[in-house]
Amino acid sequence: MNIFNIALIEFKHTIRDVRTLVFMLAFPIVMMLILGTALSTTFDKNIKIGKINVLYTEKTDISFSSPFHGFIKEAKKQDIHFKKAPHGLDGKKAVKQNHYDAYVVVTDKGVQFYGSERNSIQASIAEGMLSAFTDKYNLITEVAKEKPDQVQTVMASVSTTPGSYVKETSLNADKAPGSMDYYAVAMTTMIALYSAISASNLIRGERIRNTAVRLVIAPINKMEIFLGKILGSLALNLVCIMLVMAFSRFVFGADWGVHPGMVLLILFTEVFLAVSFGLGISYIIKADQGTRTILMIILQLSSFFGGAYFRIENADGILRFIMNLSPLTWAREALTKIIYNNDLTAALPVISLNLGISLLFLLFAVVAFRRREGL
Amino acid sequence: MNVLEIKNLTKKFGDFIAVDNMSLAVQEGEIFGFLGSNGAGKSTTINMIAGLLQTNGGEIKILDKNIASHSKLAKMNIGIVPQDLAIYEDMTAYENVRFFAGLYGLRGAELKERVEEALVFVGLLDKQKSLPKDFSGGMKRRLNIACAIAHRPKLIIMDEPTVGIDPQSRNYILTSVRKLNEMGCTVIYTSHYMEEVEEICSRIAIMDHGKVIAEGTKEQLKAIITDTRDIWVEVKNTENLEEAALKEIKGVNSISIEENVIKINSQSEVNNLNHIIQFFISRLIEIRSLQEQAPNLETVFLTLTGRNLRD
Numbered sequence: 052m053n054i055f056n057i058a059l060i061e062f063k064h065t066i067r068d069v070r071t072l073v074f075m076l077a078f079p080i081v082m083m084l085i086l087g088t089a090l091s092t093t094f095d096k097n098i099k100i101g102k103i104n105v106l107y108t109e110k111t112d113i114s115f116s117s118p119f120h121g122f123i124k125e126a127k128k129q130d131i132h133f134k135k136a137p138h139g140l141d142g143k144k145a146v147k148q149n150h151y152d153a154y155v156v157v158t159d160k161g162v163q164f165y166g167s168e169r170n171s172i173q174a175s176i177a178e179g180m181l182s183a184f185t186d187k188y189n190l191i192t193e194v195a196k197e198k199p200d201q202v203q204t205v206m207a208s209v210s211t212t213p214g215s216y217v218k219e220t221s222l223n224a225d226k227a228p229g230s231m232d233y234y235a236v237a238m239t240t241m242i243a244l245y246s247a248i249s250a251s252n253l254i255r256g257e258r259i260r261n262t263a264v265r266l267v268i269a270p271i272n273k274m275e276i277f278l279g280k281i282l283g284s285l286a287l288n289l290v291c292i293m294l295v296m297a298f299s300r301f302v303f304g305a306d307w308g309v310h311p312g313m314v315l316l317i318l319f320t321e322v323f324l325a326v327s328f329g330l331g332i333s334y335i336i337k338a339d340q341g342t343r344t345i346l347m348i349i350l351q352l353s354s355f356f357g358g359a360y361f362r363i364e365n366a367d368g369i370l371r372f373i374m375n376l377s378p379l380t381w382a383r384e385a386l387t388k389i390i391y392n393n394d395l396t397a398a399l400p401v402i403s404l405n406l407g408i409s410l411l412f413l414l415f416a417v418v419a420f421r422r423r424e425g426l
Numbered sequence: 427m428n429v430l431e432i433k434n435l436t437k438k439f440g441d442f443i444a445v446d447n448m449s450l451a452v453q454e455g456e457i458f459g460f461l462g463s464n465g466a467g468k469s470t471t472i473n474m475i476a477g478l479l480q481t482n483g484g485e486i487k488i489l490d491k492n493i494a495s496h497s498k499l500a501k502m503n504i505g506i507v508p509q510d511l512a513i514y515e516d517m518t519a520y521e522n523v524r525f526f527a528g529l530y531g532l533r534g535a536e537l538k539e540r541v542e543e544a545l546v547f548v549g550l551l552d553k554q555k556s557l558p559k560d561f562s563g564g565m566k567r568r569l570n571i572a573c574a575i576a577h578r579p580k581l582i583i584m585d586e587p588t589v590g591i592d593p594q595s596r597n598y599i600l601t602s603v604r605k606l607n608e609m610g611c612t613v614i615y616t617s618h619y620m621e622e623v624e625e626i627c628s629r630i631a632i633m634d635h636g637k638v639i640a641e642g643t644k645e646q647l648k649a650i651i652t653d654t655r656d657i658w659v660e661v662k663n664t665e666n667l668e669e670a671a672l673k674e675i676k677g678v679n680s681i682s683i684e685e686n687v688i689k690i691n692s693q694s695e696v697n698n699l700n701h702i703i704q705f706f707i708s709r710l711i712e713i714r715s716l717q718e719q720a721p722n723l724e725t726v727f728l729t730l731t732g733r734n735l736r737d
């Protein structure tokens with residue numbers, strides 16, 4: 052009950068802070084409008100996917116071979132062409148050299164999939180269809196992107212009725228984000244990250260305001276204060292993000308796909324990450340001004356390399372590495388896959404990563420919080 | 427019964443000893459004054475009673491229970507008015523009091539009633555929907571008090587509640603302290619304003635350098651001062667006054683002149699009133715009134731510490 056009261060007061064308190072609200076609501080919306088309109092020509096919404104070429108090798112017995120060949124036939128109607136790898140050809144290398152969009156190895160146990168990083172849309176489409184196919188046969192698809200040594204097993208979770216795999220996945224075959232769609236996702240994921248700023252002030256704000264004194268002298272547990280504050284902050288930031296989403300969807304007509312629950316779940320874990328991070332930082336760095344500066348630098352870099360302001364295409368090497376450090380990249384790319392390829396499996400890695408890192412920062416903050424005299 | 431009992435309490439900040447082996451007892455129904463100049467250790471003591479600071483030795487009991495082992499009981503029964511305002515400036519007065527009172531387990535109709543009671547008490551009911559950021563300093567101080575009393579604590583500790591406010595708000599606060607006391611609250615009132623403490627407190631502890639250097643009723647404290655007395659002589663005009671000659675009179679320590687009043691500080695044991703009156707008559711200075719001033723706490727403090735209270 053105390054937790055709830057403290058959360059509520061935090062919520063009310065922040066919602067009346069015009070500066071925070073402008074920043075969390077007006078700023079992303081205005082940015083969407085400006086960037087989404089100004090850069091609309093650099094996005095071609097009607098990308099022609101064209102022919103998709105997949106190379107495959109069969110290491111399987113007859114029983115599975117025949118449905119697979121049925122699948123190949125179906126796929127051809129959707130302009131996805133499967134070609135048996137000639138003897139001696141390194142399929143992965145062929146993909147790497149951009150001769151094919153993907154390479155598939157069919158075994159008894161299932162399908163191993165190597166998609167091209169360069170033609171990721173084409174590869175994703177092929178991957179999605181394969182997932183749906185193997186799902187039907189209760190097989191597993193192993194997916195790797197040009198890195199055979201890092202093969203991850205991904206359970207195909209696209210729920211399809213038998214036989215409809217080709218139809219369902221190819222429905223979105225020529226769907227690609229327009230500029231407004233892109234910036235709707237980019238700005239929303241960016242603002243989710245900026246929750247860290249208000250979070251860094253959660254406990255410290257009480258100290259500066261001196262209201263910490265009243266919280267500490269009250270007959271409540273210190274952890275109730277901590278949890279209440281976090282809960283209030285999470286709730287408020289989530290509401291802000293949903294408002295931004297709704298605005299971009301209904302006013303700008305941005306595409307958020309057909310899995311709003313999953314999209315929200317990813318955004319929620321991102322807010323959780325940002326809040327834990329902000330709180331953790333406020334305990335790592337003691338000086339008020341220092342916290343804010345460092346936080347701003349980290350957030351700006353994450354936004355920049357996460358593609359918040361402009362799309363970074365075909366990045367590889369060091370740039371790709373830096374991009375991958377930004378939580379914005381994780382969230383944005385997963386959301387893109389979910390929205391445009393119905394690929395719900397993309398959610399799992401980003402959700403686990405967000406939650407894992409959140410818990411680390413939270414643990415640190417809790418320990419520091421409990422040790423401290425007062426708040 | 428002792429509402430508060432402190433034994434050998436000590437607090438150090440590094441090498442600096444802010445509270446030094448202090449002992450004290452406050453009985454039920456008292457308005458107990460903590461008098462001391464800035465830095466004497468008043469707030470530090472209060473912060474330890476409130477559980478905001480850990481002690482470096484000693485014992486604190488609230489209602490005969492050690493606060494270390496009965497912290498919840500202690501907290502339920504204490505209301506603290508912190509020296510620095512502790513309110514949310516952008517939540518209404520009502521929301522402020524309700525939130526803090528809610529932390530003491532009050533709910534529903536009872537909570538609402540107590541919040542209103544507290545707001546009425548400090549005279550802010552008509553401002554309940556306003557934001558403290560639009561309040562005057564005095565109104566903020568009063569809200570600061572309301573937030574501390576809504577849960578009806580047995581012991582209310584006020585840490586300099588009248589710093590920097592207008593005389594009207596100050597009187598309002600002093601009156602409310604008395605009213606709280608009449609309603610059965612024990613009050614600890616901290617101040618470096620001697621007049622306030624002298625006006626409302628039934629017992630006073632004078633603190634200096636982390637120690638209680640004197641304790642008792644006003645009368646007991648003033649009885650400490652027996653070696654000097656103040657004689658104030660009001661005259662028609664001071665033109666013919668020879669200050670030097672007045673100082674020559676046996677026993678006179680010092681004189682100061684404020685308009686037509688000549689304030690003479692003199693040794694108590696020297697009976698020189700005759701000589702002083704003679705001095706004025708012989709110079710044809712008309713005496714309008716003459717009175718001996720009772721010693722006040724300021725002089726007590728001065729005598730005990732050699733410093734003025736507000737230095």
Ligand SMILES: Nc1ncnc2c1ncn2[C@@H]1O[C@H](COP(=O)(O)OP(=O)(O)O)[C@@H](O)[C@H]1O
Pocket residue numbers: 439442444462463464465466467468469470471
């Ligand atoms: N957190 C602290 N760290 C170091 N010194 C402190 C701290 N709090 C108070 N002091 C010192 O302890 C002394 C007593 O302070 P305080 O209790 O606030 O005095 P008072 O309330 O009587 O004015 C002062 O000299 C003050 O500087």
Ligand SMILES: [Mg+2]
Pocket residue numbers: 468469470509585586
């Ligand atoms: Mg003080």
